Amino acid sequence: MEAHPGRSGIVALPDGRDAFAARALLADAAERTLDARYYMWHNDMSGSLLFSALRRAADRGVQVRLLLDDNNTAGLDPVLAALDAHPNIAVRLFNPFRVRRWRLLGYLTDFKRLNRRMHNKSFTADGQATIIGGRNVGDEYFDAGQGGAPWFVDLDVLAIGPVVSDVSRDFDRYWASASSIPAARVLPRATATSIAGVAADAARAEHHPGAAAYREALARSSFVRDLLAHRLTFDWAGTQMLSDDPAKGLGRAPEDALLWHRLKQILAAPMHELRLVSPYFVPGSAGVEALAVIARQGVKVAVLTNALEATDVAVVHAGYAKRRKALLAAGITLFELKRGSSGARKRVGWTGRSGSGSSGSSLHAKTFAVDRSRVFVGSFNFDPRSARLNTEMGFVIDSAALADALAQRFAHEVPARAYQVGLGDTGQLHWIDRHDGGEVVREEEPGTGVWRRFAVALLSVLPIEWLL
DSSP: OTTSTTOEEEEEEOSHHHHHHHHHHHHHHOSSEEEEEESOBOOSHHHHHHHHHHHHHHHTTOEEEEEEEGGGOTTOHHHHHHHHHSTTEEEEEESOOSSSSOHHHHHHHSHHHHTOOBOOOEEEETTTEEEEESOOBSGGGTTOSOOSSOOEEOOEEEEESHHHHHHHHHHHHHHTSTTEEEGGGTSOOOOHHHHHHHHHHHHHHHHSHHHHHHHHHHHTOHHHHHHHTTOOOOEEEOEEEEEOOGGGGGTOOOGGGSHHHHHHHHHTOOSSEEEEEOSSOOOHHHHHHHHHHHHHTTOEEEEEEEOTTTOSOHHHHHHHHTTHHHHHHTTOEEEEEOOOOTTOOBOOOTTSOOOBOOSSOEEOOOEEEETTTEEEEESOOSSHIIIIISBOEEEEEOOHHHHHHHHHHHHHTHHHHEEEEEEOTTSOEEEEEEETTEEEEESSOTTOOHHHHHHHHHHHTSSOGGGO
16 A cells, blocks of 8 residues: 555455355454444344354454444344444434334334435445445345345445545444444344354355355355455555545534535536446436536437346336436437346456356446546435435445446446446337347337336326435
8 A cells, every 4th residue: 555655456356256255355354343334134144144254253353333224124133233232332223213113104104214324335444445336235236045025236345445434434423423323223132042042043054055155155256266366456546535424314414524515516517428437317407407417518418227026116117217318318328137038147247357247137336427527426326315315335446447447348248237227219228238249129118018017107197306
């Protein structure tokens, strides 16, 4: 690091298994502290393995802090209480539900607070290395298991250098925020019996044949071998962390303390091209106009989001669908990622590496590249919820290599892996489906039935865009 003053070392993690291995290996290497915060942490195979990694670190004296948004912790109370009972582990919940079993009642009685969630994702060891990006913790994010859910095309980055201190300080302010409540004040107290039960469940998960096969696959990864041998090649780049003020979780953050405020300043600067990737792209009328202004200045703007057949949240697609014609009329290029075809084993690799994947993949990465010189990677979706309701974070990385790799994907891989949306002379949308060297123009949204299209059309006219 001495040879790169002021710069941080960045390694992109487009592959789910590499992303899991990086977290597990950081946990096993930690000597003093381990700070993890996530919007979602499933107690499936990969989630259980990472919970075990936290416990192992704590057993050898590492001080572990786990901050989870409480929106997706249903069924996890015994596990979290058992972790919190460990003398070296502290668990806090962001905007927790007071009624644990009937959470819908919480939304009915405390909607204004509970509608605001912590969407940040970071995993930091010893204040020396951190992982941030789009991934939550669960099998679908790490190419693990066979749960039947879509596998996600996603992107994290592993970072070392000065930006890690920024992430650590940001974790501290979230940990101390008024929205982060100690688990002991919310969860039923762990007993010796419940702790033993959680430990037995974790042991069964670790010794399951699927977990063994997954670990064997990780061992074959060239990334894992390079990481263990300390021969990773870092991209040394000026890296700036952006993060919402945690007071946003209670609706108390000033405008200039919002990540979106900073991103708008960055997005206003493109001179030549903007390549934007967002699974839940809901620009709203103001976003359409902002992108249109950029396009009118001669900047080439291209957006990749999920096709209706690939999205896991159809109601969010409705908020995007109503803006497509205006975006296209402004000269913005729209691509919609196809649902992975049967038997496909390759995904879009956002950084020049193709990740292994399964059929039924869905876009989950949140990134954009400006003028092939700067890249944003983080948790921020380009939608009203990320801008105004949820807390978010990410890195702006001054890396021509990463930015050019994203632009190259748009040029060479995206046209074959996504439908290009077009606007006909009569004002009707169509979808260009390119494969095997040919093109098919589809007049209806591909891979969808009439009832799904009708539902999206109906949702698009409801006044719910601010919630999306």
